[in-house]
Amino acid sequence: MPTEAVADLELRAAVPTDLPAVAEVYVAARAAAVPAMPAPVRPEAEVRAWVSGWDLSRHETWVATSGGAVVGFASLTGDWLDSLYVLPGHARGGVGSALLGVVMGLRPQGFSLWVFEQNQPARAFYAAHGLLELESTDGSANEERSPDLRVAWPGAEPLAFLRAQIDEVDDDLARLLARRVALTSAVQRHKPVAGQAGRDPEREHAIADRMARHAPALGAARLQRIVHTIITESLEVDAAADGSEGS
Numbered sequence: 001m002p003t004e005a006v007a008d009l010e011l012r013a014a015v016p017t018d019l020p021a022v023a024e025v026y027v028a029a030r031a032a033a034v035p036a037m038p039a040p041v042r043p044e045a046e047v048r049a050w051v052s053g054w055d056l057s058r059h060e061t062w063v064a065t066s067g068g069a070v071v072g073f074a075s076l077t078g079d080w081l082d083s084l085y086v087l088p089g090h091a092r093g094g095v096g097s098a099l100l101g102v103v104m105g106l107r108p109q110g111f112s113l114w115v116f117e118q119n120q121p122a123r124a125f126y127a128a129h130g131l132l133e134l135e136s137t138d139g140s141a142n143e144e145r146s147p148d149l150r151v152a153w154p155g156a157e158p159l160a161f162l163r164a165q166i167d168e169v170d171d172d173l174a175r176l177l178a179r180r181v182a183l184t185s186a187v188q189r190h191k192p193v194a195g196q197a198g199r200d201p202e203r204e205h206a207i208a209d210r211m212a213r214h215a216p217a218l219g220a221a222r223l224q225r226i227v228h229t230i231i232t233e234s235l236e237v238d239a240a241a242d243g244s245e246g247s
């Protein structure tokens, strides 16, 4: 939350000559955020060179200036807010909120970003501005190998935004279910007793327990019911393909 407003704050689209100052903010803000953020994995010089070389038609970047100097920036690619950083000496002065306001104006249909799980100050900042934590990962897909969360601003039409997200997840889920059905079918060819008669409750419990480690919010008992239904339906698909039973 702002404590003291930054003097003569101005917000404008970045031009290429801003990029070395933007890089400076990036490096300084990330270094100051340890341990709220994992330690940077790339040398500072490499990060500076990377940011300084951004193609601004792809990395849509806005800067916040005070007294003409860049004190913060926000950078978007598509519907992703890749970075929003404020110079440590200007933190909590409303710069971050002002930049986030610009981004909301640029993407009224909503946008997403990744935040490290351990970055409680950033998570609190985004939550205070109405952003939602929609997904968590174990960090295996990011450079820092640090658990993170996908946070989204659902925009001016939250129902449409969230339904679009549901459609994306359901597309993935359908592909996963198809893969799983194929495996359930294949396994049946290797069992002495196949199909419903050959169900193995112990194995199904173990599957649900394993899934609960990835989805603790659902819990093992609920996952057992879900797994039971998935397997029942999968075995029906298999039986129907065999031409012996099912609908």
Ligand SMILES: O=C(O)C(=O)C[C@]1(C(=O)O)C=C[C@@H](O)C=C1
Residues within 6 Å of the ligand: 183, 184, 187, 188, 191, 198, 199, 200, 201, 203, 204, 207, 231, 234
């Ligand atoms: O592992 C087996 O024995 C299977 O038949 C596969 C499977 C599954 O789809 O995961 C299906 C039925 C059993 O009750 C347990 C697991």
